[in-house]
Amino acid sequence: MTFVKKSYEEIRDAIxxxxxxxxxxxxxxxxxxRTKYRLENAPVKSIVKVEGIMNGARHIFREGVDYKLTGDMLEWLPNGDKPDNKTLFYVNYIFGAPSGITDINPGSVTRTIVEAISREIEFLYEQLNRVYLAGFIDTASGSALDLVVSLLGISRKPPEHAAGKVTFGRSTDPPEIQVSRxxxxxxxxxVYELNTLPIKSVNKVEGLSSGSLHVFQRGKDYAVVERGIEWLIEGRKPDYNTMFYVDYTAYERIKIPAGIKVSTYSPNPREAKVFVTTEER
Structure with missing residues (x-):
């Protein structure tokens, strides 16, 4: 049977x-x-609360809207909410002549004692609810979760700080640097890596080829790769152990220093996460 935690108000009213x-x-x-249900104790003075399951969930029904008291019977009204078929519903009601204790208004001795007891019972319900939730993998936490997953032969990983890589972008190109020869x-x-990165474009590559100065052609002799130039197999190349010179345009490198705060976005500010860069890049 599913454990149902009761609130302080429910406990107090029941007592x-x-x-x-x-x-x-x-x-x-x-x-x-069936629309009418005879209550076991008569004469019934009033119905305090009717509670049951509707659409698979706990529901409190409303007097005069969902049901009414007819003699000593509870009668369900045609257009009101009703419990799911073949499920239990529970009725709290007052019957017979009133007891010797009639003053249960706030501030009375009876109510003060009942409210104090109800607080303690609510605390017990809270403890029982935690025990109940500790038995399920979706709701268990701490050592209780360790015990639940151990039934499946699983060990939890130790806690770690959240970490990841962040890519910074900008809407315009950074300043350019012209590199000559x-x-x-x-x-x-x-492949030959150029010294200034990132590369925007290679403007000219020249060097000695077959003993004479030659300007090499992009796409025929070489290709521009991410970090430099790559000599093509079928293309012309500089003479071995000679210098070749590259004119190119690079972007100014932007560095993100350590200690920069990076935040996620959330419509609810309390759900946003803030991270801090740990090294300069």
């Missing part, structure tokens, strides 16, 4: 109802073909 000759949680099974020694490698 007060019993003190004043009331019945708490008298159970009846709802049948869609950056020298590289051709030693047979395919």
């Amino acid at each position: 007060l109802a019993q003190i004043t000759k009331g019945i708490v949680n008298e159970g009846h099974i709802y049948d869609v073909d 950056e020298a590289h020694l051709y030693d047979g490698k395919t």
